[in-house]
Amino acid sequence: MRYSILALILMLSFTIQSCAQVLGDKTTYTEADTLRGSLRPERNYDVLKYHLKLKVVPEDQFISGSNTITFKAEEDLPVMQVDLFENMQVDSIVQQGQSLKYQRKYNAVFIDLGNPIVANSVDSIHFYYSGNPVVAENAPWDGGFVWEEDREGNPWIGVAVQGTGASLWYPNKDHQSDEPESVRLDVAVPNGLINVSNGRFLGEKDLGNGYTQWSWGVNSPINNYNVILNIGNYAHFSDRYKNLDLDYYVLPYNLKKAKTQFEEVKLMMDCFYEKFGEYPFVEDGFKLVETPYLGMEHQSAVAYGNEYKMGYLGNDLSGTGIGLKWDYIIIHETGHEWYGNSITAADIADMWIHEGFTSYTEAVYVECRWGKEEALEYLKGLRRGIRNFSPIIGNYGVNSEGSGDMYSKGANLLNTIRSIYDNDELWWKTLKDYTETYKHQVIDTKTTENYFNAATPVDLEPVFDQYLRQASIPQLQLKKDKNKIQYRWKADVENFEMPVDVKIKGEEIRLKPTTDWKTLPNNNLSSQDIDIVAEEFYVEVRKLN
Template sequence: MIILNKKILLPVLAALCCLSNLDAQVVGGKQENYNRGDTLRGSLRAERSYDVLKYHLQVRVNPEEQFISGSNTITFEAEEQLPVMQIDLFENMKIDSILQQDAFLEYNREYNAVFVHLKQSLKRGEKDSIKVYYSGNPVIAENAPWDGGFVFEKDEEGNPWIAVAVQGTGASLWYPNKDHQSDEPEEVLIEAEVPNGLMNVSNGRFAGKKDLGDGYTRWSWKVSNPINNYNVVLNIGNYVHFRDNYKGLDLDYYVLPYNLEKAKVQFEEVKPMMECFYEKFGEYPFVEDGFKLIETPYLGMEHQSAVAYGNHYLNGYLGSDLSGTGIGLRFDFIIIHESGHEWYGNSLTAKDIADMWIHEGFTAYSEAVYIECRWGKEDALEYLKGTRRGIGNRTTIIGDYGVNSEGSGDMYYKGSNLLNTIRSIYNNDELWWKTLKDYTLTYKHKTIDTQTTEAFFDDATEVDLKPIFDQYLRHTAIPELQFKKEGNTISYRWKTDVENFKMPVDIFVKGKEKRLNPTSTWKKLQEQVSGKNDIEVKESGFYITTTFQE
């Protein structure tokens, strides 16, 4: 997502003080009470015991009436005995009919869930499909991408300019699907009918267009890789297209005509970005579908192979630096951050939205990775340290499971600074980069959870990372390194929520670097120092707080 709340558009100054909202649709923070609607959306009930294989989405968009109509054919395989299947579609959208093998099916609706009674119960392993016809006026986003919905705008020349952004809110806002991150269709065919003279750009490869003879043209796009439901999009406008190539990867760009020359300059950044990310994360995970940047009427989103771009061809985040260091003004934030999601969030996906830090923490870290590739490690560390000013430490990074609950917006930069802390704990950059790349490639095109992530990085080092992950992800406070002076002796320990906490940390004693291994009990510093001015924590490598009692 893009920055936060779902990766702040309110004046940029407000964004700078509210970085914890950082991404596109991450609403941030857990709610105290959940209802049945939350459970229906967030849990994997018996009616969801099927694996989606394919979507064939056909939709007509009427810009004047802000109305959509069409169908989605859902091809699936039963994972257990399946007499009734749950699909999802917002209550305000009308279901016209549901067919299975040309037979009309009965269904009932509860909140945004639709329970479809199949012709006969399917056995485990059986494959079938249903076709859902639907229509309605979809929810309009008041401030995309932070609140989900359709965007119906006009470009500077008065042409309709329409887009979709629904991360967090849910793809069922505008088309029927199994709206849970644990299940992704293996392929999607998107066929969008739009008024003649406009173009629709969706995910995947262009598969042709057809003038329907009634004032509308159908634009077809084919996705050949697993894709998150919320990544499936429409982008409708008076676009012009140009293209480039990076080592055989097609780079396609769709922008408004009056921005073409600016785009040709600004989008040159994609190639050094790809060079960096290929080295650190592995090959672009959707080569078959190509890579696209598409100009949108909102700031940006990580739509798979169809990245939304609305940063007005400025460096930084709308021309400002979220880190406050000046380093963020060297690159176009939206290009780097949203493209980073192709590896983290789109290819490697959290099963439950409660673990969205896997998307946002790693992608926020990708900003620093890009800086390091281009300008060196010290600048990357300075940038990461600067982003800490937006961390609130008021609610936990991980949300509540099974109820469609995202964690705190701290998942962005607290997440990225956690990863940087782990890198420092490794104290071996060769090992760090190998582990990060292995992790990214091991879980390519897979859905995973936090425990899997923790175990992968923990297994690569002799240091026990479990209490470290636990403190940063499941508690609000960061570790506090306490020092106290008693006579000529300095003692130190960790103060944390996690019992028996251990974590190595690097400090400077009278200017000389030293690694400490504090625990929850007091230990004595071997060196003789006169006071706290003789001790300095390596803050660029470790996201902690420090206190000193004299």
């Protein structure tokens, strides 16, 4: 990949560290946003399985085929909403051999089921479609297909749609609250090319028309945006970690570099197994797939485009030098397998559950390899990209993410909570228990808050409220009154309280400030004698005199 210097500077400045299309900073919403983001009566069904059968024509940037959607009606269902971008053609929709009538509105398709599906019954529809899907201009920061060629002139094709929506290229119930329990993909591509999708390889079939069909099966719940295809002239090699199959698909001329670079996967798994528990999709295996864009957390088929460089395309997002010791895309995007793919936010307004926790996995990996001191330094360095202009939780029901601060600010929030715990054994146990408790589940922010709050006697509710639902961080104010120092919090949350560690002339103590002034017992101190333990607590400090 080639990036302009200006584009790279902008990426680093705003620290949009992952590869999602962040939809924050939007303040007005349309009917289209509501159709996509809300759980309307027409969405009262539970998707059980998708079976995608597609033909991809690279020279025309064209796809055609079908998705068989197997579902269970949660209530009587006369009309069902299936999402497909309006630029894509609906060829027909068939149920039990009968063509169904439908209406389209924006990117939603409302299907008249004829005889309503009775509550709790299971049925399926075959949705046939075709068209030229949206092309990404700057994947993965905008959504769409990527139609590229490798340096030998072979088609090299990928898709990145997180945020923008999986309905950009296939019909589905495009809402994060509902994950199919399994997916099968049968993707036909020109002979000589390979398609790599999620899950296990089920076989290839020469169709006799110049195309070969590559079949893959996923046997775990999966986010819609994670369902993927990767088409190219791939070379394959494999490895194993404990009971986990590791498969790698790379361009042939990068095979030697990949075999060296991807050795880091086993070091990463050592760390993540210890801190988060077993890889959550052992049954589907783990893959890294070289892509013509930077990367994405596609479940069991992680997209890799970091050009076999350390850091983030050879740069360190933290500015500390620590980020150059490891391959950012391998670590970050695989971290999403636990946070985002296994534990999924029901509404994208809560995407910090994906991005904040996954950004924290970077520091966890640093700590496993190089120690806590460097992990804290790395997290502190990430703060340079935090803007604190808007909350990191978005608006619910309208397909709205919060601000891009969800990455680094979310990670620093978790580090601050660890410091509040003041007990690393308890912190690691709580983090691992949380990760295993909600494995393969769809949850919300309150569930996350309650879990971490229950593990400590300190009330974390005001902490979560301030960092997640307000734009600014709490400010610790210090002032001298006569011969003593007073301190308090200034925050948006009413009656905000949070313990914090400070050093007074080099001696570390814990303060328990509130929004009322409190007084240190020490005499003859100035505010300059007091320093926050900044590596452990992400707060602002203001010395009033």
